[in-house]
Amino acid sequence: xxxxxxxxxxVRPGAEVRNIELVRAVYRELxxxxxxxxxxxxxxxxxxxxxxxxxxxxGANPLPGLTAFRAFxxxxxxxxxWGPVVSEAEEIGAFAIDPA
Numbered sequence: 001x002x003x004x005x006x007x008x009x010x011v012r013p014g015a016e017v018r019n020i021e022l023v024r025a026v027y028r029e030l031x032x033x034x035x036x037x038x039x040x041x042x043x044x045x046x047x048x049x050x051x052x053x054x055x056x057x058x059g060a061n062p063l064p065g066l067t068a069f070r071a072f073x074x075x076x077x078x079x080x081x082w083g084p085v086v087s088e089a090e091e092i093g094a095f096a097i098d099p100a
Contacts (some may be wrong), residue, residue: 010050025071026040026072032068038059
């Protein structure tokens with residue numbers, strides 16, 4: 001079963017750079033592990049303080065087992081002004097062009 005999770009939050013003023021550093025560390029660890037059946041994307045809205053993470057997992061979500069993800073979550077309450085709000089999402093449609 002495919003699970004879609006969306007997380008949205010706004011960091012406190014001045015916490016943007018640290019948040020981005022922590023997020024990039026998660027991606028470095030994911031690149032090393034290359035978990036099958038897992039897609040993950042992070043967006044910063046309008047170059048501001050609001051971030052959205054989208055995870056799609058077919059099976060177990062590997063994030064909780066990552067050292068970098070635990071570090072990211074460790075001080076999330078201190079970094080956040082609002083949220084994080086976690087929502088399960090239902091995919092209605094998607095489009096991608098396969099590179100030839």
